[in-house]
Amino acid sequence: MNWKVPLTDVTLGEEEALAAAEVVRSGWLSQGERVAAFEAAFAAMVGVPHAVAVNNCTVGLEVAYAAVGVVPGDEVVMPALTFVATANAARRLGATVVFADITSDDDLCVDPADVLARVTPKTRAVVLVHYAGFAADVAAVRAGLAAMGRADVAIVEDCAHSPGAGSRDGSARCGALGDVAAFSFFSNKNMTTGEGGMLTTRRADLDQALRLLRAHGMTTTTWDRHRGHAFTYDVVRVATNARMDEIRAAIGRIQLGRLAEANRRRAEARGWYLDAIAERSGRLSGLHVPFVGETYGESAQHLFVVLLPSGVERSSVMAAMRAAGVQTSVHYPPTHRFSAYQDVPASLPRTDAVAPRLLTLPLGPAMTREQVALVVDALADALGG
Template identity: 55%
Template sequence: MIMWKVPLSDLTFGPEEREAAQRVLDSGWLTMGDRTLEFERRFGEALGTPRVLAVANCTVALHLAYVALGIGPGDEVICPSLTFVATANAALLTGASVVLADVLGAHDLSLDPADVARKITPKTRAIAVVHYAGYPCDMDAIRAIAAEHKLAIVEDAAHAPLATWRGEKLGTLGDIGCFSFFSNKNLAVGEGGAVSSRDDALHTRMRLLRSHGMTTLTLDRHRGHAFSYDVVEAGMNYRIDELRSAIGVVQLGRLAEGNQRRRALTARYHEKLAGIPGLVLPYRDFYARDVGESAHHLMPVLLPEGLSRKPVMEQMKARGIQTSVHYPPIHLFSHHGSSDLVRRDGLERTDALAPRELTLPLYPRMQDEDVDLVCASLEASLRDAASPT
């Protein structure tokens, strides 16, 4: 295993998480129960909605959202190509088609509402927006388009817990919001996710679909509150467990402070990197727009045009700095590039910008000196990659 001087991400865990997990083990009840209910309640309070369900991961959250909205064969879902593949795969697994849309540009790697509007057809049922890197999409434009065409909105807020758009929490502006608690996320439990919904009907349906379509839960029967159950839908097992929920409660208490530290680190990155020729800093002017707050999940940069990314990453690795790519565009994957269920035209900006994207380390435990080291290493790596010896 490489001993990174600065890893891409790191957990902010302490004795509180260990103690929370130990209490679950001591209780003898591991599957979804009271700690999950507490986690859902507290996360809902943080988002400003009572309609939150914890689930196994964000991928199943997305699938649950599409199924709950009735999306299936013959329908189309529009989503960005520059996202993790789960945003599209979850829709494909319903039998629907996916229409991939372009990004706004180098300054903002979010979904382009104008391209979404251009790609709507009579088969379009939903728009899946991705709040890339923790920054909000233009939800005013997206909601106006959805209202005009009577479309549902699914928010992939995997990067964006507690981020806002004009004072409203991301994940609560559309019909359904989906969150990730994967081990590199702002709120990390290992594997885990959540869905929030705009109304009681969607919330009730997703609650049923989350656990086999059963009318009572195992915990209800364990406590003697119920002795049998009916199955009223063909549901799935998308439940989270008590260990992850207990850790989630503790992590939720760290989330707001962690997001603020990420914001400070991002500002330092922008200051230190601003003078590097050809390097572009997406979202550098985000706060000047005064439209909301980011969760600052990722620190993306765009390398100078014409410079190959791989040698830069190799140079950074040699200097002990871990980097990554967010993301390989969906339309370039073997399956999605050949599938009849994926429409992939008009992605010129994605094609131009994705090969230049490089993700730098960002996590609350980073020190200012770590940012300075990453920035100096990137400047040297860019120089060495441009003039190999």
């Protein structure tokens, strides 16, 4: 469909095309020097010593969980309000998923108190999702685990929405707050390589584990052997192939260079949304915008999510906005409501209350003030205002 306002936009240009073509001309396409350079640049952006590129965030999460020691029978606590990959990656390792509730209508990130309340002797990791690009309260979870004497529980950050975002207190970037973090470079993310992801950590031991787990548990790589730095290898862990290729790494370095400006433009568009909604408040009675009125740190502004008035049929609103040429979406159907997760007990009253009201409006670095006004007018019309 030819949308007047698509859900998101991706900035790809001649620089990315030239970078990819240079890789092809080099004759080396698999993981090599460009992947290493991308890892170094991304680690510097996050502010950590280690970054490990992977072929997508889903397998990256699985590698991260395995690196912190998740094995069959362990419990992993996480929000249900996230993309299903957060849970799927844990279940594929044989772990038991334990869902925690969101904080409130204002803060759609997972509630630290509820996370801590669900920690048991079987808990091996907790996953904190920086929903919509806003940092979860990692410090509160870390302090709570320390108070419980549970330093053995790893904190995994799901940073799929948050490249360039900062912590709530401004002390560090997302990806440097927990034990290990997973970023996504899928085609609709703030920076993209089509498919791809990155794992970050401050810990040298986890960096070593991540590198083994993304490459068959092998002690040397094909690139090492190609350069004559090694002649053979051992396999010291049972692992998968999660390596990133050189073409994606080359594109990723260009995209990383665009990230700060793209995030700034996203923040500007969010400001236009808040202004437009305030100006039309009489036509938008009952509409609620989360992440307003408190300090959540520097956001990556991945999504602009609103909560529809209670009792409004969301599908009708989305259909009306589609007719107006505006693409919308839902982030996300809560994982505990999927058929594959009906065997997982979940009491999540706050998540269940917001789930039918969630609506994602278009947001991207190329949006104009006029497009924002069109979207908000279409939403007001759809609500009958």
